[in-house]
Amino acid sequence: MPDINRRKFLRSSGATAALASSYLLRPTARAATPDVNSRIRVGLIGCGGMGWGDLETFLQMADVDCPVVCDVDEGQFGKVVKLVETHRGRAPQTVGDFRRVLDRDDVDACIVATPDHWHALPAILACQAGKDVYLEKPLATSIGEGRAIVAAAGRYNRVVQMGTHWRSGTHFSDAVDYVRSGHLGKIRLVHAWACLSWFKGVGTPSDAAPPAGVDYNFWLGPAPLRPFNPARFHFNFRWFWDYAGGLMTDWGVHLINLVQWAMQVSSPLSVAATGGKYVLQDSSETPDTQCVLFEYPGFTLVWEHQAEGNHGVRRREHGIAFDGVNGTLVLDANGWEVIPVEGRGLEPLEAAGTTGQARINHVRNFLDCLRSRQRPATDVETGHYATTTSHLGNIAFLTGRKIRWDASAERAVGDAEANALLMKTYRKPWELPSIA
Numbered sequence: 001m002p003d004i005n006r007r008k009f010l011r012s013s014g015a016t017a018a019l020a021s022s023y024l025l026r027p028t029a030r031a032a033t034p035d036v037n038s039r040i041r042v043g044l045i046g047c048g049g050m051g052w053g054d055l056e057t058f059l060q061m062a063d064v065d066c067p068v069v070c071d072v073d074e075g076q077f078g079k080v081v082k083l084v085e086t087h088r089g090r091a092p093q094t095v096g097d098f099r100r101v102l103d104r105d106d107v108d109a110c111i112v113a114t115p116d117h118w119h120a121l122p123a124i125l126a127c128q129a130g131k132d133v134y135l136e137k138p139l140a141t142s143i144g145e146g147r148a149i150v151a152a153a154g155r156y157n158r159v160v161q162m163g164t165h166w167r168s169g170t171h172f173s174d175a176v177d178y179v180r181s182g183h184l185g186k187i188r189l190v191h192a193w194a195c196l197s198w199f200k201g202v203g204t205p206s207d208a209a210p211p212a213g214v215d216y217n218f219w220l221g222p223a224p225l226r227p228f229n230p231a232r233f234h235f236n237f238r239w240f241w242d243y244a245g246g247l248m249t250d251w252g253v254h255l256i257n258l259v260q261w262a263m264q265v266s267s268p269l270s271v272a273a274t275g276g277k278y279v280l281q282d283s284s285e286t287p288d289t290q291c292v293l294f295e296y297p298g299f300t301l302v303w304e305h306q307a308e309g310n311h312g313v314r315r316r317e318h319g320i321a322f323d324g325v326n327g328t329l330v331l332d333a334n335g336w337e338v339i340p341v342e343g344r345g346l347e348p349l350e351a352a353g354t355t356g357q358a359r360i361n362h363v364r365n366f367l368d369c370l371r372s373r374q375r376p377a378t379d380v381e382t383g384h385y386a387t388t389t390s391h392l393g394n395i396a397f398l399t400g401r402k403i404r405w406d407a408s409a410e411r412a413v414g415d416a417e418a419n420a421l422l423m424k425t426y427r428k429p430w431e432l433p434s435i436a
Helices: 003-022 049-058 074-088 098-102 120-128 143-155 170-181 216-220 234-239 246-250 252-263 355-372 380-399
Strands: 040-045 064-070 093-095 109-112 132-135 160-162 187-196 270-276 289-296 299-307 318-324 327-332 335-340 349-352 403-406
Touching (some): 049 064, 074 093, 132 355, 143 380, 160 380, 170 327, 234 246, 246 252, 252 318
Parallel strands (some): 040 064, 064 093, 109 132, 132 160
Antiparallel strands (some): 187 318, 289 299
């Protein structure tokens, strides 16, 4: 970026930060809990691909309205406004500051589908404002933020559902039931993987001015102040440590969530990792190749991910293999199968996938829980444990050593460097609220 543009960027960023500081206030608007006959009014925070997809699913439900959508990029509004108009016959209001969504008394719940570094603040402030929250995965960019979201949901009695919809898919739950049935015998090894040949890297573009209509300083929010670079923006935020955790958290949360559900565990005992950028020659930061060894009581989980150019373990792009002494159950979004060990008396079995219905079920479950006040399928604490485990894979990678994990204290045992990575440092004026 030329010096004059850099100076202009820094001056404008400082002005926006000062403005943000002047209204960093706790929202106070509280909508009544929806009763069985009322419509549920949802505000969308984050209008990108996941936000559009989530809202499209919500609007398939006859009892949902959407009075307001929010994004820091005005260019994202057109598609979601059209979506609401198509389904409800009227346009929602558009706002650039998520707190203007939380201020409203005509919003019962929020969909938070922002980049990962913007998950914690909207979720916590929404809970404080009396709004329930459908929060995209991973729960947060750090373990400490995740615990703060759990605390806020409990303190303010809010329903918080993490958007890992696979827990609401019939074929996933059937596979989990089979794993728990004992038919596979003792399960001593679980293998989970994501080998994504479609990810080709982000290139090496130069810094530039932010696109027109983008409040870039607000997009950065609590993340470090850096000049705009298109490689770090929108979908690609996933591959930079400032905003996310790469494939380990982007896909790890999906699959590790299922592993912990099936194996009836919540936290590993220890974690070790290796990997690096072995293939991609671009400006992304997170590993394109990573293997992680998670120790649990009685079994080991091996995680593997690869970006670009692989057909996947067992010729499946992603999946989980539960290896028992009698046979192996292999599960992915397309279905599951049982592969018997010869002579163990197990029959082969196959089941088709139900992933499309899973998303609808997941949203319906969330909406029903708004009325009943019951815990949803992937409640905030379940989401926190899956996200925490994924973050531990990255912490072990970044420190280069085995992490022994004290789950009750949520601390690495005797490892100050690892514990320093449990919480993100927020850029002023943004602060993570203290939950009393």
